[in-house]
Amino acid sequence: MGERVLACTACHGEQGRATPGGYFPRIAGKPTGYLYNQLLNFRDGRRSYPQMSWLLEHLTDDYLQDIARHFAGLQLPYAPAPAAPVPQALLERGQQLVRRGDAQRDIPACTSCHGETLAGVQPWLPGLLGLSRDYIASQLGAWQTGQRRAHEPDCMASIARRLSAQDVGAIAAWLAVQPPPARIEPAEHLPEQLPLRCGGLQAGSGLGTAVRARVGGPP
Structure with missing residues (x-):
């Protein structure tokens, strides 16, 4: 598979580590x-x-699963943030939204879906x-403009549309400067149900259905 996915690494960097500019994201080690x-x-x-x-x-569904498994299995060191x-005020606002959300506007914390350590949750998040x-x-x-979509109910689109431009800037700024640990491993499960139903969790049902119960997804 390493030879077959060379076209992916042309943009996503060697072994999917991401490029120095950062616009093409890291895909190595992401949940399958x-x-x-x-x-x-x-x-x-x-x-x-x-x-x-x-x-x-x-490409067929089976071949896409092979690609996903290949990159998910690459546990490689992260570059320093x-x-x-x-501005400190922007970082504090970003940390608040990521860690605690904004209950008054029904915005859940990013950690409520992406895990307390922000390393993701197997196998979907x-x-x-x-x-x-x-x-x-x-x-x-x-997500806000509909250029990126998931299966309905589209939980990320729903959350993103509750965010102001200032919220988006604060979240992006805070996350981008967080130092990643030497090894990032997605959690095996969340301690609680997801705050919203997410239709995208059903899209990969060919990879197994039992895991949806662990992350609070639709039955």
Whole structure:
């Protein structure tokens, strides 16, 4: 598979480590189900990026599962988080939203889905560490505008549309400067149910259904 996925590493960096600029995200070590769902979404038009869609349009579900398993199995060191001249007030707002959310606006904490350590949860929910500020902000914006979608009920789109532009900037700024540990491993399960029903958890049912109960997904 290492030779077969060289086209992926041209953008996502050697072994999927991400590129120095950070716009193409790290895919090495992401949960298998998450990677598989995103490959499906690019192939089937729920995520919009022509180069990805073109690469995947003729690949079967089984082959996409093989790709997902390959990159999920690559546990590689993370690069240090870049320093950024960000106002302290912005970082504090970002930390509040990530760690505690905003109950008055029905915005759950990022940790309630992506895990207390923000390393993701097996096999569906991605980690949020090691991503660039621009990438995080652009993906939240894509959820807000419908350029990025998941199966209904689309929980991320629902949450993203409750965020203001200032919220998006604060979340992206805080996450981007968090130092990743030497090894990031997704949690095996969340301690509680997800705050919203997420249809995307069903999309990868070919990878197994028992795990949905562990992350509070739809039956």
